[in-house]
Amino acid sequence: MANARGKRHTISVGWGIQVAKVCQIHFTNKGTLFVTFPYHEDASGVAARVKVVPGKTQYPLIDEVARTTSHKIKYSHPLDGAAHFSGDGKIFTEIWAEAAPALRGEVGHIFTLHLRGPDRFAEVSGNRELDDPSFHIFEFQSNEAPTCRLVGRFMPIPSQVNIDEPGKSVVPARFSDGTLVDLMVLAPPAGNPLDGHAVFLQCIPEDPLTRETDFHLSFQGGFGYGLADPSVESSMLVLNYPATDIDGFESMDYVPEVNL
Secondary structure (H helix, E strand, O other): OOOOEOOEEEEEEEEOOEEEEEEEEEEOOOOOEEEEOOOEOOOOEEEEEEEEOOOOOOOOOOHHHEEEEOOOOEEEEOOOOOOEEEOOOOEOOOOEOOOOOOOOOOOEEEEEEEEEOHHHEOEOOOHHHHOOOOEEEEEEOOOOOOOEEEEEEEEEOOOOOOOOOOOOOEEEEEOOOOOEEEEEEEEOOOOOOOOOEEEEEEEEEOOOOOOOOOOEEEEEEOOOOOOOOOOOOEEEEEEEEOOOOOOOOEEOEOOOOOOO
């Protein structure tokens, strides 16, 4: 059974007799939170910092802060809040959040991941992976590959939740509207700079964002101050695979110089 504590957590989705890995969540020794996407099929992506204008419910990708990539890159959220997209030796780090929160105190909603076509992601190879204490699974009672939204909240661990109990990685939670849900608890190792906090991950079935492709991954994070207030201009980071509507966007892929 999965444990709540760990340096690395593998998140998967199951339906019918299939289980697919969809992302990983890492906690570094320096107090950085990584969300990585190593499992989906190869596809070009587009990363951007996006302004959210007051009164608007949709957002465009703004040319000046959007870049394409041929790599599977990661979201990096350091302890000080300087969130960005990165990929060691793969991309130039050019997309930074404007005002993401530092990882301390009552942070709340920290990222959202929309998934369509988990059958296009890497399948679990067998019981060895399923029995790994760092392996977590959201199961759907369906024979069809689901479309879903993963919502991550980074918050202090309540005193009544014992995350050191073996196999204790899911806790019930009640929202302010009275809704009762199960949340997956993903906590750093003891002694980590982020110890005392955890990512509380919720999986929500949803209709597809787009029907143009059988596979779609869309990540949003690096939320700026006031994002939840429709009267305030804010911003966030966005990562989409596959890339669409990217005419004229520059690539941020790292190409090493060769001296001839």
